[in-house]
Amino acid sequence: MRYFLYLLIVSLPLFSMGAIPKKSLELQKLSGNGVIVGGDSRAYLSLLNLRAQSSVRQGVDRIVFDFGDKEFSGLSGAPGSYHIEYRKDQNQLIITFHQALHWKFENYEVKDKLKKAQFIQSSQFEFDRLGQASVLTLDLKAPVEVRVREIPGEKMAARLMIDLVSIQKPKRVQK
Secondary structure: HHHHHHHHHHHHHHHHHHOOOOOHHHHHOOOEEEEEEEEEEEOOEEEEEEEEEOOOOEEEEEEEEEEOOOOOOOEEEEOOOOEEEEHHHHOOEEEEEEEEEOOOOOOOHHHHHHOOOOEEEEEEEEOOOOOOOOEEEEEEEHHHEEEEEEEOOOOOOOEEEEEEEEEOOOOOOOO
């Protein structure tokens, strides 16, 4: 009986974690040259939306991608497969979405949505036919810390959230 109670007490935290997807809690960071790879490999993906926000006060640019299936319906579960490469020495961020064969926005719309970002100098969104991937290349104005979080789709489409955070501390105004 003691053995049974011991197992129950030890395994109780494992059962309680099932309500919150573990992947959504993981925050991955890059502050120097490096790569973040994630998502689930799928045969076919679409990119439904790209949103960008900029907060000068907090020193953050946020880019959010919504994932869909081949019928452009919101993707449930983890976002599709992605590869994020940060080249700090070149001030460049390359975001690759594997098997994202269709998207609901064009290059000019991406440029328009990202033009108000404080850390992004220019952007180029294109399709790599050889690799069967959609690639977004961001030329940055200054070195940043890249923070990536996956948000699984349950009631809405799976999302990938990328924050570009200032690595320079804001100057304090003395009175």
